[in-house]
Amino acid sequence: MPRLFATKSTSESLLVYLVFGFLLAALFTPLIFSGKFFFPYIFSKAYYFRIFVELALVAYVWLLATAPQWKPRISWVWLAVTGYVAVAYLASIFGINFHRSFWSNAERSEGLLMLTHVWLYFTLLHALLRTRDQWRVFFHTALGVAFLATIYALDQKWQVFIPQLNKIFQSLGLSTHLSLAQAGTDRLTSTIGNAAFFAAYLLLNIVLAAYVFFYHQGKIWLRAVYGAVLAFFILILFYTATRGAILGLLGGVFLYSFALLALHANKKMRAAGAAVLCAILLFGAAVWTAKDTAFVQNTLALQRLTSISLTDPTTISRLATWKASWTAFTEHPILGIGYENYRVAFNKHFPITLYDIRAEQWFDRAHTIIFDILVTSGITGFIAYASIFCAVFWSLRKLVRDTESAQTAYGALILVAGLAAYVAQNLFVFDTLPTYMIFFAILAYVGSQTPLQENDRITQRFAAFVDSVKRFTPKPHPVILAGVVTIVVFWVHVQVNILPARANRALAQAIMEQSNGKYADALRHFRESMALDTNQQYEVRQRFSEFLLSNNLDQRFTQEEIAQLYKEGTDALEQNITAYGDDMQHHAYLLSLYERAVNADPSYLERAIAVGEEAIAKSPTRPHTYFTLARLEARTGTDAGKQRALELMHEAAALSPQNPEMYLNLIHIDLVLGLTNQAEADYQQLTELTQWRQSPGSMRKLAELYIFYKNYHRAIELYQDAVATGHEQSQDHIRLAALYYETQQLAEAKAAAVRAAELDAALAKETAAFIAQIDQVLETSP
Numbered sequence: 001m002p003r004l005f006a007t008k009s010t011s012e013s014l015l016v017y018l019v020f021g022f023l024l025a026a027l028f029t030p031l032i033f034s035g036k037f038f039f040p041y042i043f044s045k046a047y048y049f050r051i052f053v054e055l056a057l058v059a060y061v062w063l064l065a066t067a068p069q070w071k072p073r074i075s076w077v078w079l080a081v082t083g084y085v086a087v088a089y090l091a092s093i094f095g096i097n098f099h100r101s102f103w104s105n106a107e108r109s110e111g112l113l114m115l116t117h118v119w120l121y122f123t124l125l126h127a128l129l130r131t132r133d134q135w136r137v138f139f140h141t142a143l144g145v146a147f148l149a150t151i152y153a154l155d156q157k158w159q160v161f162i163p164q165l166n167k168i169f170q171s172l173g174l175s176t177h178l179s180l181a182q183a184g185t186d187r188l189t190s191t192i193g194n195a196a197f198f199a200a201y202l203l204l205n206i207v208l209a210a211y212v213f214f215y216h217q218g219k220i221w222l223r224a225v226y227g228a229v230l231a232f233f234i235l236i237l238f239y240t241a242t243r244g245a246i247l248g249l250l251g252g253v254f255l256y257s258f259a260l261l262a263l264h265a266n267k268k269m270r271a272a273g274a275a276v277l278c279a280i281l282l283f284g285a286a287v288w289t290a291k292d293t294a295f296v297q298n299t300l301a302l303q304r305l306t307s308i309s310l311t312d313p314t315t316i317s318r319l320a321t322w323k324a325s326w327t328a329f330t331e332h333p334i335l336g337i338g339y340e341n342y343r344v345a346f347n348k349h350f351p352i353t354l355y356d357i358r359a360e361q362w363f364d365r366a367h368t369i370i371f372d373i374l375v376t377s378g379i380t381g382f383i384a385y386a387s388i389f390c391a392v393f394w395s396l397r398k399l400v401r402d403t404e405s406a407q408t409a410y411g412a413l414i415l416v417a418g419l420a421a422y423v424a425q426n427l428f429v430f431d432t433l434p435t436y437m438i439f440f441a442i443l444a445y446v447g448s449q450t451p452l453q454e455n456d457r458i459t460q461r462f463a464a465f466v467d468s469v470k471r472f473t474p475k476p477h478p479v480i481l482a483g484v485v486t487i488v489v490f491w492v493h494v495q496v497n498i499l500p501a502r503a504n505r506a507l508a509q510a511i512m513e514q515s516n517g518k519y520a521d522a523l524r525h526f527r528e529s530m531a532l533d534t535n536q537q538y539e540v541r542q543r544f545s546e547f548l549l550s551n552n553l554d555q556r557f558t559q560e561e562i563a564q565l566y567k568e569g570t571d572a573l574e575q576n577i578t579a580y581g582d583d584m585q586h587h588a589y590l591l592s593l594y595e596r597a598v599n600a601d602p603s604y605l606e607r608a609i610a611v612g613e614e615a616i617a618k619s620p621t622r623p624h625t626y627f628t629l630a631r632l633e634a635r636t637g638t639d640a641g642k643q644r645a646l647e648l649m650h651e652a653a654a655l656s657p658q659n660p661e662m663y664l665n666l667i668h669i670d671l672v673l674g675l676t677n678q679a680e681a682d683y684q685q686l687t688e689l690t691q692w693r694q695s696p697g698s699m700r701k702l703a704e705l706y707i708f709y710k711n712y713h714r715a716i717e718l719y720q721d722a723v724a725t726g727h728e729q730s731q732d733h734i735r736l737a738a739l740y741y742e743t744q745q746l747a748e749a750k751a752a753a754v755r756a757a758e759l760d761a762a763l764a765k766e767t768a769a770f771i772a773q774i775d776q777v778l779e780t781s782p
Contacts, residue, residue, distance in 0.1 A: 041193030095338020252421025
């Protein structure tokens, strides 16, 4: 068996295989997750990937020191990818917060830090793997990892091995670190932890599987394995029920088939292309026509595909977000606001529609690659990103032309169609590390097969540029330089991997101890994580504030300890605002904590109001901020505070005049301020809203508010209205029974209790005792 790499010495061979081994090890990233980390599916993958890329870099630098012929090669694809990364850096340098652009956060674990590691991974693959045999090993490994991920996903559906393994881990005391996810049988998530992200990863592996199946004309049994793996991946993709990925796959197959029909000289191949096109169209028409049948409705993937409409909450949310994104783009059209800064633009232009439909309120991605790039990198970044695909298309075209091989043409067409499918699904989701890995590996493959020659003008200019840089830099011995790089990489490893991992783990332990009711231990771990002062500090501070907000501190700490905790929490969040003042979310966290802290120390009130005003200035369309600030203003007890509270509530109501929630909060402030006549006027205005009669949840919430202010008759009226909507609950009648009893309407109380028992048999004993009590009162009454 011939050697995979042609080397001239043992040391060279050792270093080449070390680099290759580390890059192969990085391919296992999608399988990595650990419960000992905060965001176990994301941070643990990033941690693992960065380590092996850094190891590969060190080995590669030593390889260059001893064998310069392995220096990076230039291709149009490499230039395009490098250009995109350079634009991302440029946009971030001139953006609104370079620190966030570089470090990102634990939830995403991306930023320029990860982009740089992905670029290094891409560049090392581009430099090291030069033959198709080398790439075949790499692709086989990638497909093997994807196969393991799909097996794991399938067992999430079957629940055969995962529960047994979890029992073993639990018996060994390892459940915290090695517990396997049991996602149920709806949407498969595998080791990726999210169905949409898993589907995106699978889609690119389907492209790889199709490529090796159609391109490599090997043994029949091997092609049969490729075909089986391809079919298996498609089946698992279907079970993720991810609409964007499924539609992207169908679009890619459609494009490939159309190309066969339009370009192929062979009539049979054109006929095959036409047949597939017709099959896709007929499939789509059949599913859409049968969308109301039991089969489609009971098949999650088909049900989700046929539920796409302009009135679908997800569609409404996406369109509103994209509209806000367009506005943000027009404010910084050239270079955008910097990598990872989308959240700032989103908060500034928060779509009130999301509040109205009760969708997700905090977005750090536009959920489409178009606006993610336009907002963060401007039109320059978008052009740079598009140039990558232009370079791939040009390179594949050149490869087909140079080889004049039908086999190469088929392979190139598969890659073009596959990348088109990838772009199509990215119109509705965003990339994660597992998809980056396969995407950039495909780019590296195309670039490595079409390198620019030494006598090419671009190569010569690049070499001249490198030479000009060398004139102004020291020229140490290659081995000394490799040693320096090794030391630098080790230092970087400690700063970007080891310390953040310690802080992340301490945070995860804090949250776990909190969930177990061990609040003293949780507090110790929170403080440990904050003391490390890593790039994840702002998330740790936010979670610490959530710890303070989610617990009844009076039952767990002394008053002196509570005062100290509020000071720690507010000081920490004030530091967040100092470092990331452009992000309104930090103001929202601090405002909530101040509102709670005011109960223990009224001296916080003035600063709380100031933070609230700053929050509104940074995100003027977020109703919750108005509500919180109005409550704080009302607590001042001054006429000016009361007036400002009313102004804030009316400003909030004006943001969405047809939303009943606005008036609920307005009436709340009216009652807090003792403005009963104004509350009545606002209530009458509320009842005239079209949505009010279909809002039983809002009716119950308002009824409880009136109960708090002892307006029982209005509360009865509201619970009766809630029942009249056709969404009655047993608890509606329980509350009505209590209210009727309180207002001496005993017959009505008895009837309400009977109805509650009819709706929920578990209440029979409780309602029987209540009815007996009523009967006793009736017997003793004159």
